[in-house]
Amino acid sequence: MLHVKNLKVDFEVDGRRIRILHGVDLDLEEGETLGLVGESGCGKSVTCSAILRILADNATVTGEVMYDGTDLLKLPASKMEQIRGKDITMIFQDPVVYMNPVKTIGNQITEVIHLHEKCSQAEADKKAIDLLTQVGIPHPETRLKYYPHQLSGGLCQRVMIAMALACKPKLLMADEPTTALDVTVQAQILDLLRGLNKKLGMATILVTHDLGVIAENVKRVMVMYAGVVVEEGPVDIIFKKPAHPYTEGLLNSLPKMDGQEGDLIPIEGSVPAPDKRPQGCCFGPRCKYMTDECLKGQPKLTTINGTHRCACFHPVNGTFGGQE
Amino acid sequence: MREKLVEAKGLYKQYALKSDKLFAKRRYLKAVDGVTFDIYKGEFFGVVGESGCGKSTTAKLILDMEHPTKGTVLFKGRDMSTLKPKEWRAIRLDMQMIFQDPLGALDPYMCVGKQIMEPLEIHNIGDPKDRKQMVLDMLAAVSLKPIFYDRYPHELSGGQRQRIVLARALIVKPQLLVCDEPISALDVSIQAQVVNLFKRIHKELNLTFMFISHDLRIVKHVCDRIIVMYLGRVVEEAESDELFANTLHPYSQALISAVPSLTPDAQAKRIMLHGDPPNPIDLPKGCRFASRCSKCTPRCLESEPELVDVGNGHKVACFLVTGKEGINAR
Amino acid sequence: MHVKYFLVKTLRAFITTFLLVVFVFFVLRITGDPAQAMLPDDATEEDYIEFRQLWGLDKPLMEQFYVYCKNFLHGDFGQSYKDGRDVFEIISQRLPKSVWLMGMSIIFSIVVGLPLGIYAALHRNSFGDRFIMGTAVFGFSMPNFFLGIMFILIFSMKLHWLPSAGSDTWLHLLMPMITIGMTRMGSYARYTRSAMLNVLSKPYIITAKAKGANRNRMVYLHALPNAAIPIVTVIGTSIGHMVGGSVVIENVFAWPGIGRLLVSSVAVRDLPVVQAIVIIMGLAMVLANLLVDFTYGLLDPRIRVTAGDK
Numbered sequence: 030m031l032h033v034k035n036l037k038v039d040f041e042v043d044g045r046r047i048r049i050l051h052g053v054d055l056d057l058e059e060g061e062t063l064g065l066v067g068e069s070g071c072g073k074s075v076t077c078s079a080i081l082r083i084l085a086d087n088a089t090v091t092g093e094v095m096y097d098g099t100d101l102l103k104l105p106a107s108k109m110e111q112i113r114g115k116d117i118t119m120i121f122q123d124p125v126v127y128m129n130p131v132k133t134i135g136n137q138i139t140e141v142i143h144l145h146e147k148c149s150q151a152e153a154d155k156k157a158i159d160l161l162t163q164v165g166i167p168h169p170e171t172r173l174k175y176y177p178h179q180l181s182g183g184l185c186q187r188v189m190i191a192m193a194l195a196c197k198p199k200l201l202m203a204d205e206p207t208t209a210l211d212v213t214v215q216a217q218i219l220d221l222l223r224g225l226n227k228k229l230g231m232a233t234i235l236v237t238h239d240l241g242v243i244a245e246n247v248k249r250v251m252v253m254y255a256g257v258v259v260e261e262g263p264v265d266i267i268f269k270k271p272a273h274p275y276t277e278g279l280l281n282s283l284p285k286m287d288g289q290e291g292d293l294i295p296i297e298g299s300v301p302a303p304d305k306r307p308q309g310c311c312f313g314p315r316c317k318y319m320t321d322e323c324l325k326g327q328p329k330l331t332t333i334n335g336t337h338r339c340a341c342f343h344p345v346n347g348t349f350g351g352q353e
Numbered sequence: 354m355r356e357k358l359v360e361a362k363g364l365y366k367q368y369a370l371k372s373d374k375l376f377a378k379r380r381y382l383k384a385v386d387g388v389t390f391d392i393y394k395g396e397f398f399g400v401v402g403e404s405g406c407g408k409s410t411t412a413k414l415i416l417d418m419e420h421p422t423k424g425t426v427l428f429k430g431r432d433m434s435t436l437k438p439k440e441w442r443a444i445r446l447d448m449q450m451i452f453q454d455p456l457g458a459l460d461p462y463m464c465v466g467k468q469i470m471e472p473l474e475i476h477n478i479g480d481p482k483d484r485k486q487m488v489l490d491m492l493a494a495v496s497l498k499p500i501f502y503d504r505y506p507h508e509l510s511g512g513q514r515q516r517i518v519l520a521r522a523l524i525v526k527p528q529l530l531v532c533d534e535p536i537s538a539l540d541v542s543i544q545a546q547v548v549n550l551f552k553r554i555h556k557e558l559n560l561t562f563m564f565i566s567h568d569l570r571i572v573k574h575v576c577d578r579i580i581v582m583y584l585g586r587v588v589e590e591a592e593s594d595e596l597f598a599n600t601l602h603p604y605s606q607a608l609i610s611a612v613p614s615l616t617p618d619a620q621a622k623r624i625m626l627h628g629d630p631p632n633p634i635d636l637p638k639g640c641r642f643a644s645r646c647s648k649c650t651p652r653c654l655e656s657e658p659e660l661v662d663v664g665n666g667h668k669v670a671c672f673l674v675t676g677k678e679g680i681n682a683r
Numbered sequence: 684m685h686v687k688y689f690l691v692k693t694l695r696a697f698i699t700t701f702l703l704v705v706f707v708f709f710v711l712r713i714t715g716d717p718a719q720a721m722l723p724d725d726a727t728e729e730d731y732i733e734f735r736q737l738w739g740l741d742k743p744l745m746e747q748f749y750v751y752c753k754n755f756l757h758g759d760f761g762q763s764y765k766d767g768r769d770v771f772e773i774i775s776q777r778l779p780k781s782v783w784l785m786g787m788s789i790i791f792s793i794v795v796g797l798p799l800g801i802y803a804a805l806h807r808n809s810f811g812d813r814f815i816m817g818t819a820v821f822g823f824s825m826p827n828f829f830l831g832i833m834f835i836l837i838f839s840m841k842l843h844w845l846p847s848a849g850s851d852t853w854l855h856l857l858m859p860m861i862t863i864g865m866t867r868m869g870s871y872a873r874y875t876r877s878a879m880l881n882v883l884s885k886p887y888i889i890t891a892k893a894k895g896a897n898r899n900r901m902v903y904l905h906a907l908p909n910a911a912i913p914i915v916t917v918i919g920t921s922i923g924h925m926v927g928g929s930v931v932i933e934n935v936f937a938w939p940g941i942g943r944l945l946v947s948s949v950a951v952r953d954l955p956v957v958q959a960i961v962i963i964m965g966l967a968m969v970l971a972n973l974l975v976d977f978t979y980g981l982l983d984p985r986i987r988v989t990a991g992d993k
Binding site: 068069181182183184211212213214215216217219220238239240241242244245246268278279280282283284285286292293294295296297299300 | 404510512540541542543544545546548549567569570573574597607609614615616620623625626627629
Binding site: 081083106107110111112113114115118119121123126127128129130131132140141144145176178179189192 | 885886887889890891892893894895896897898905908909912982983984985988
């Protein structure tokens with residue numbers, strides 16, 4: 030359904046052109062769940078925004094984004110507007126600031142409906158009430174007149190999900206949807222998303238930095254670092270036997286809920302600034318297995334086993350902290 | 354008998370709210386609604402809870418940044434509210450605080466070395482000639498090279514900034530360090546670095562920590578003793594291992610089970626909470642967790658359970674566990 | 684829900700007006716003796732006494748104030764010292780002209796300034812943006828009387844296109860309206876630009892885009908209602924400046940409004956007239972600000988409706 034090839038994104042800042050995304054490939058079938066995980070600056074959010082073409086005007090996107098046979102990057106603006114909110118939708122982090130403060134939530138939901146379907150205000154309102162019920166908001170009729178600042182973070186995120194589902198999209202991209210929410214609310218929201226994914230057969234791309242969230246909510250994951258995909262494959266394989274040193278390091282640096290004595294094993298150093306990328310492999314300077322070979326260039330994704338791929342000159346046979 | 358560094362006794366803090374109705378009755382937001390706990394010297398004390406539970410307000414009350422509506426805070430046995438300004442300043446030097454946003458905590462126009470030196474200048478600590486060396490020693494203690502002295506905050510990464518904030522707090526050699534979500538804004542791989550640093554400082558300086566966080570994974574890893582807060586009250590208190598091995602309060606159980614985990618069956622065992630927490634302005638009668646608790650009984654709706662010790666320093670506020678009733682303070 | 688907000692604002696408006704009246708009354712009397720200004724130099728002592736008795740100026744100040752307030756509430760503003768005519772009548776002849784000029788000037792500033800600001804924001808850093816902002820700075824840096832005189836020189840004296848005095852036709856309105864409006868237009872354009880730029884960078888604009896909204900929708904239906912809030916505030920505060928500026932401009936263009944009347948009455952110390960005009964001008968500002976407060980409450984639900992239901 031979605032085939033992204035060699036997606037590159039540059040930003041123009043103060044007259045300089047800085048590359049944020051260095052050629053990302055992504056394939057997604059109908060109804061599939063895919064996770065994008067990585068830390069700040071890895072490009073996971075930019076990837077989703079680039080697919081939907083909602084990046085700022087100073088961004089240049091190159092490559093191919095094939096959706097149902099059409100290259101989205103080559104579509105004229107008006108056609109792209111028809112796809113956004115209808116076929117492909119997105120929800121964001123911190124829902125309260127991502128909603129218009131001077132419009133009621135009813136208005137914001139019916140707006141999506143009116144943009145893509147022809148119906149009367151009364152019909153749209155009814156649909157909005159149905160959607161609010163679907164996302165588990167009590168007393169939906171009264172809530173239609175509420176403003177975003179009157180709702181809690183969890184409720185706002187449910188409203189955003191309702192907006193995203195209004196036109197029955199084929200793909201939902203969720204950019205850190207629960208990072209700004211409490212952990213019990215996060216559990217509710219993720220549970221809701223999982224249920225909707227199953228019920229509606231909608232494909233989901235879940236972007237987060239939390240490996241636990243990935244482990245519980247998606248089948249396949251792409252690990253990103255500094256604008257590059259460093260590992261991808263089925264979640265249960267990658268998290269048990271990571272092949273890329275970064276994935277291994279990430280897993281080992283997490284405190285676990287099920288007992289671990291001693292210090293955490295951090296990854297030394299920090300993520301390089303986009304305009305100060307190291308020579309060769311982008312993870313090289315922080316990698317404990319680095320050799321001279323790693324300075325040659327950025328390694329490409331190679332198959333380890335089936336759909337498990339890794340971008341490393343000498344992938345590790347990682348065990349994640351000895352925990353099983 | 355371990356020495357108590359901080360004693361919070363029956364703390365209440367409420368804020369009066371403005372209403373947009375003409376003749377409405379005065380409503381109050383009860384941010385902290387009856388909190389009692391002790392922090393022992395040398396302890397790594399954790400406070401967990403979700404937004405609105407009152408943990409940040411509690412921290413402010415402990416640090417005497419806000420005055421409690423009711424209740425007292427004792428630091429080293431002395432009641433903070435009875436101190437004269439000079440004594441207060443002296444005692445306050447023993448408590449330091451670091452927050453979630455290190456960039457916001459640093460002055461963008463001053464080099465970080467000078468910012469670390471500032472507390473020494475303000476409190477007239479040490480010989481002016483020696484102060485720069487004290488700063489450099491502090492930078493080394495937080496694993497930063499001396500070259501960082503002249504850097505500015507915007508030139509540093511999030512983890513480095515947090516270390517600077519920590520250095521600035523530690524340079525006055527406090528006895529208590531209150532950390533309010535100190536690593537939430539940092540990348541995951543950096544969090545590990547900073548957490549290890551905290552542990553090392555805790556051991557080397559025998560520093561008492563009050564560590565406030567919503568991230569249970571980190572809290573489990575570093576804290577010795579933990580309290581769980583919900584809507585302004587402590588619902589459970591226990592040693593860290595005991596709390597996670599033998600969670601008693603239904604809210605704590607739900608909270609811990611909600612943490613996304615890499616173990617495969619965690620999702621199946623998850624306790625889902627329904628709905629949102631009730632409004633802290635109009636709290637219902639009875640246990641404040643009753644509306645979301647799967648084990649709620651009629652008694653739970655009538656009166657509020659008190660925090661009771663069930664052995665080993667493990668305290669719970671729940672009828673189903675303790676059977677003990679509290680005085681209905683409303 | 685909203686009632687309390689609006690009532691409080693209205694109450695404040697009343698209090699402000701009252702304070703205004705008190706202030707005007709006492710200041711005018713403390714600063715000079717009307718008798719001396721009105722009577723010719725060779726007037727005798729008896730003339731002074733007679734004058735004062737006639738106008739009640741020999742009574743104690745507080746009593747004069749009490750009498751004034753009583754009359755004020757009945758719509759009686761006294762008589763002019765100059766010619767004895769009823770002040771209310773004098774003013775009501777000229778007030779409509781001033782209101783007309785002020786009103787048109789404000790509309791002009793808004794109608795020209797806001798779209799220019801929006802255009803500048805949407806075409807940031809382009810030639811158009813820079814040109815508009817440059818003109819805006821010119822607009823509010825230039826002293827308005829200078830601009831007025833320049834206009835007269837060019838359009839009346841050189842080109843003979845427009846009349847330079849009076850208020851009979853539409854053509855008479857053009858120059859004074861543009862002169863007063865120019866300054867405000869410049870600042871409205873600047874504020875609109877920055878408010879729009881600020882709002883266009885907010886996250887909810889991205890959400891609108893992700894929903895499939897086109898550019899116009901994002902700008903006019905999502906951004907503008909939010910940008911309107913600070914813009915309305917700016918418009919409100921600037922009305923005061925305009926009222927002050929109108930006094931000068933009415934004199935430059937010999938526009939028969941209360942601004943001109945004010946100047947001529949001050950010169951002869953015609954107390955009742957001056958008093959009434961100053962109070963009316965103050966009242967205009969109070970009303971304008973009240974209107975802004977109301978509009979503000981209507982535009983921003985966060986002010987009208989508290990978050991109490993979370």
